[in-house]
Amino acid sequence: xxxxxxxxxxxxxxxxxxxxxxxxxxxxxxxxxxxxxxxxxxxxxxxxxxxxxxxxxxxxxxxxxxxxxxxxxxxxxxxxxxxxxxxxxxxxxxxxxxxxxxxxxxxxxxxxxxxxxxxxxxxxxxxxxxxxxxxxxxxxxxxxxxxxxxxxxxxxxxxxxxxxxxxxxxxxxxxxxxxxxxxxxxxxxxxxxxxxxxxxxxxxxxxxxxxxxxxxxxxxxxxxxxxxxxxxxxxxxxxxxxxxxxxxxxxxxxxxxxxxxxxxxxxxxxxxxxxxxxxxxxxxxxxxxxxxxxxxxxxxxxxxxxxxxxxxxxxxxxxxxxxxxxxxxxxxxxxxxxxxxxxxxxxxxxxxxxxxxxxxxxxxxxxxxxxxxxxxxxxxxxxxxxxxxxxxxxxxxxxxxxxxxxxxxxxxxxxxxxxxxxxxxxxxxxxxxxxxxxxxxxxxxxxxxxxxxxxxxxxxxxxxxxxxxxxxxxxxxxxxxxxxxxxxxxxxxxxxxxxxxxxxxxxxxxxxxxxxxxxxxxxxxxxxxxxxxxxxxxxxxxxxxxxxxxxxxxxxxxxxxxxxxxxxxxxxxxxxxxxxxxxxxxx
Amino acid sequence: xxxxxxxxxxxxxxxxxxxxxxxxxxxxxxxxxxxxxxxxxxxxxxxxxxxxxxxxxxxxxxxxxxxxxxxxxxxxxxxxxxxxxx
Numbered sequence: 001x002x003x004x005x006x007x008x009x010x011x012x013x014x015x016x017x018x019x020x021x022x023x024x025x026x027x028x029x030x031x032x033x034x035x036x037x038x039x040x041x042x043x044x045x046x047x048x049x050x051x052x053x054x055x056x057x058x059x060x061x062x063x064x065x066x067x068x069x070x071x072x073x074x075x076x077x078x079x080x081x082x083x084x085x086x087x088x089x090x091x092x093x094x095x096x097x098x099x100x101x102x103x104x105x106x107x108x109x110x111x112x113x114x115x116x117x118x119x120x121x122x123x124x125x126x127x128x129x130x131x132x133x134x135x136x137x138x139x140x141x142x143x144x145x146x147x148x149x150x151x152x153x154x155x156x157x158x159x160x161x162x163x164x165x166x167x168x169x170x171x172x173x174x175x176x177x178x179x180x181x182x183x184x185x186x187x188x189x190x191x192x193x194x195x196x197x198x199x200x201x202x203x204x205x206x207x208x209x210x211x212x213x214x215x216x217x218x219x220x221x222x223x224x225x226x227x228x229x230x231x232x233x234x235x236x237x238x239x240x241x242x243x244x245x246x247x248x249x250x251x252x253x254x255x256x257x258x259x260x261x262x263x264x265x266x267x268x269x270x271x272x273x274x275x276x277x278x279x280x281x282x283x284x285x286x287x288x289x290x291x292x293x294x295x296x297x298x299x300x301x302x303x304x305x306x307x308x309x310x311x312x313x314x315x316x317x318x319x320x321x322x323x324x325x326x327x328x329x330x331x332x333x334x335x336x337x338x339x340x341x342x343x344x345x346x347x348x349x350x351x352x353x354x355x356x357x358x359x360x361x362x363x364x365x366x367x368x369x370x371x372x373x374x375x376x377x378x379x380x381x382x383x384x385x386x387x388x389x390x391x392x393x394x395x396x397x398x399x400x401x402x403x404x405x406x407x408x409x410x411x412x413x414x415x416x417x418x419x420x421x422x423x424x425x426x427x428x429x430x431x432x433x434x435x436x437x438x439x440x441x442x443x444x445x446x447x448x449x450x451x452x453x454x455x456x457x458x459x460x461x462x463x464x465x466x467x468x469x470x471x472x473x474x475x476x477x478x479x480x481x482x483x484x485x486x487x488x489x490x491x492x493x494x495x496x497x498x499x500x501x502x503x504x505x506x507x508x509x510x511x512x513x514x515x516x517x518x519x520x521x522x523x524x525x526x527x528x529x530x531x532x533x534x535x536x537x538x539x540x541x542x543x544x545x546x547x548x549x550x551x552x553x554x555x556x557x558x559x560x561x562x563x564x565x566x567x568x569x570x571x572x573x574x575x576x577x578x579x580x581x582x583x584x585x586x587x
Numbered sequence: 588x589x590x591x592x593x594x595x596x597x598x599x600x601x602x603x604x605x606x607x608x609x610x611x612x613x614x615x616x617x618x619x620x621x622x623x624x625x626x627x628x629x630x631x632x633x634x635x636x637x638x639x640x641x642x643x644x645x646x647x648x649x650x651x652x653x654x655x656x657x658x659x660x661x662x663x664x665x666x667x668x669x670x671x672x673x
Contacts, residue, residue: 042649108652110635111625111659137652257633258640284633466633527626534632 004046006270007036007247015218017210017244022199023180024095024173026206026243031056035247037088037238038270042255044262050085052242058089063096063171065163069152071130073098076182078124080134080142081229082106083252086157088238090133091181096171102127102182102194103229106138107253109534113141120145126192127182127424133160175199182424183231185341185469194424195341205235205344205418206243208389213337213349214240214274214304221301222248223272225256225263225281232309235345236276260285261293268297268327276306276337278467279313282320289323300328304352308337309467311455312383313500314358331355338385338455342420342433342440343392348453350386357384359454370409372447372454382454385446392416395439396448406449409456412442461557463494463504470494470533472557475506478528484510484521491547492537493561504529504537507560509544540564589672594665595620601641602661605634620662646672 013033020026030036036051066077079090081103094101104123108116120141124132132154134142139156146154153160174180180202182194210216222241226233241248249266256263263285267275277285282305307317321331332355339346350357359382362375372382388394395403396410404410415438422430433441445457463470472492479490489509494502506525512518522539529537548559599618606614610629614622622628624635642664643649648671658664 108656109625109632110639110655111657111663113653113656116656140653141656254636257636466631523626526629527623530630530632531625534635536629536631 004049006038006046006249007049007051008034009221009247010035010218010245013245015216015244017216018207020203020243022095022173022175023092023202023239023242024175026203026239027052027056027059027092027095030242030245033245035241035245037085037241038247038249039083039085040249040251040255040262040266042252042258044251044255044259044265048085050088052245055088055092059092060096060171061165062089062093062160064165064167064169065160066093066097066099066131067169067171068163068166069131071099071152074100074179075130075152076100076102076127078102078104078120078127078129078132080104080106080120080132080138081227081234082135082137083225083228083250084135086133086135087228089157090160091238095180096173098172098174098178099131100179100182102129102184103234104132104184105227105229106135107227108141109531112531112534115532117141117145121149123184123192124149124151127184127194133157177421179421181234183234183341184229185231193426193429196421196424197341197344198421201418201420202235202239202344203243204391204416205346205389206239208391208418209236209240209346209349210244212387212389213346214335215352216240216244216246218246220244220246220273220303221270222246223250223263223267223270223275224248225251225253226276227253230309231339231341231345232276236306240345256281257284260288261290264289264293264297264299264324264327267302268299271301273301274304274306275302276308278309279307279311279316280466282307283313283316286316286320286323294324294326297324297327299324300330302329302333304335305329305333306335306337306349307356308339308385309464311464311496311500311502312336312356312385314356314381314383315500317356336383336385338453340442340444342442343414343416344418344420346389347392347414347442348386348388350384350452358382359384359449366409366456372407372409372456382456384449385453385455387451388414388453389418391418394448394453396446397441404447407447409445409447412444412446412453412455413439414442415439461493463492463502465494465502465504465535470504470535475504475529475533475537478532479506479508479525482521482524482528484512484517485525486510486544488555489544489547491555491557491560493557493564495561495565504535505540505561505564506537507540507542507547507564509546510541511544589669591662591665591669592620594668595661597645598642598661598664598668601645602628602638605630605638618661620660620665622661623659624661624664625659642668648672 010033030052039048041047077099081087091101130152177198180197180199184192224237334356336350338348360379361372363380365371365373393415395413398410419440446455475492476490492506548556654667
């Protein structure tokens with residue numbers, strides 16, 4: 001029998017979310033109440049309860065042990081971010097110890113032992129980490145990854161617990177412009193870039209989210225399966241609840257992928273009010289739902305079902321809402337969000353209690369002139385991502401830096417206190433996106449409708465499949481290491497099918513005409529891509545000279561994509577014997 | 588007594604629901620212990636996880652991450668299942 005019970009809503013402590021100057025202060029206030037974090041296991045049983053009060057105590061003890069290791073203030077601590085109390089303990093110990101925590105991926109693919117170890121080693125090296133820790137499930141991986149690195153200490157939670165505590169050590173939490181954490185999100189896995197977020201920066205976004213985005217109240221309760229090594233998981237479901245003294249219930253991403261219905265069960269059992277997912281999570285959940293589920297679940301408390309991180313597909317969301325109609329789920333609970341780790345987490349939220357709003361615009365004009373003209377026929381649906389949070393200034397610019405007006409597509413640029421300090425120890429990469437006067441070029445393409453933002457294309461070149469960002473450079477580099485592929489003879493990009501689902505495509509140049517060798521090459525590539533990225537990739541072999549280049553000779557993925565779509569739509573047309581091919585022009 | 592072959596055969600059966608018709612047409616005659624789940628069958632990682640859950644549920648076992656990270660073939664998985672059942 002399970003004697004644990006999850007932490008409560010906050011009954012006694014007045015809600016406060018605008019007054020804290022750093023994360024340590026926010027934790028200390030929350031620790032005066034009854035709320036905290038709850039961890040559910042792979043079968044949906046409550047496994048561990050970590051109240052904010054306990055977390056504060058444990059974090060301080062651990063912080064003294066970390067300080068005693070003697071690393072300079074501002075040294076980086078890598079934490080393999082399994083959904084486990086260990087992550088929270090180390091993340092907040094770092095706040096007190098003056099060390100910078102960075103969450104490292106915890107997901108390992110079938111047969112991908114070495115790929116994973118290389119990834120962790122590259123990340124630890126990339127941020128010059130001095131300390132690394134893993135939950136028990138990952139200690140052997142971490143041990144292998146740290147072998148070639150010069151770490152002060154690397155080990156399991158209990159290895160660190162066994163260190164002596166020096167009670168004379170005075171803790172000086174990070175504050176003001178000092179760092180809060182690094183976030184690996186932007187940049188390829190080959191050349192990882194860590195977003196550096198300061199205390200003042202993170203607090204600015206947490207406040208905006210609490211007051212304007214989600215309008216949090218003491219009755220709110222968070223439920224999440226999102227990985228803690230992504231901004232939506234870390235900020236949205238560790239820091240946002242903390243900053244408003246609210247409880248959060250977790251299952252791991254692995255549990256969600258295996259048993260997505262547990263997400264709904266926990267929401268139902270605990271009367272969760274706020275939970276987020278990329279579109280694919282809602283789709284997966286709807287697909288695995290059984291008819292008996294809807295009788296058992298009561299989702300009427302779920303007031304903000306946020307959707308973001310990838311293209312929002314309104315049809316998928318409708319299907320999810322319809323499948324759950326009998327559970328009391330209200331489709332007006334859907335909230336479209338736009339954001340990125342470079343701005344902590346959130347840039348905009350669609351209005352609460354109104355559901356998704358779809359802007360139908362003329363495909364032809366959008367494709368040719370970048371104008372988003374409302375239309376009924378031959379129109380493409382784009383979800384309105386809502387009002388930009390008040391701490392941001394925003395502009396949409398053309399490629400020459402000119403400001404564009406309403407309903408004109410361009411690059412989305414923003415400025416404000418929640419914008420990152422830069423990419424950690426990477427001035428070149430920082431200068432590419434952050435201007436001296438503080439404007440961040442998000443790289444995303446979209447248009448404004450008044451103060452509302454609509455995204456039409458996320459970061460140029462990034463391929464987003466099942467909510468995971470994949471950098472084409474990574475697919476290309478892997479392909480180039482395969483025998484029979486020339487350096488520079490490969491291009492990777494994403495395409496969107498008629499169901500608005502994104503797929504990865506790899507076009508590879510080869511002169512080889514021998515069919516069995518060609519098949520072998522495709523198999524080799526498919527295997528390598530599947531093992532490294534868990535990804536099914538459409539592979540096309542073409543003759544050298546097919547890949548498009550820019551005037552300076554660089555490969556142009558977008559032109560290669562357009563040419564690919566043209567080829568494949570012609571092939572489709574021949575197959576289907578449809579005489580008129582205008583419809584596929586819009587990619 | 589369940590032999591490794593029995594387990595492998597069961598794992599192949601469980602695998603069927605995850606394969607597209609196209610892959611089935613091409614691969615069914617060759618499916619067996621040596622089938623590589625990470626390359627031959629056009630499975631996405633999320634389908635593989637679903638498959639692993641089905642294996643766990645069928646045998647009432649729990650497969651750890653370290654073992655999965657070293658498994659590629661049906662035979663590799665069958666060995667894990669055999670080990671966990673004891």
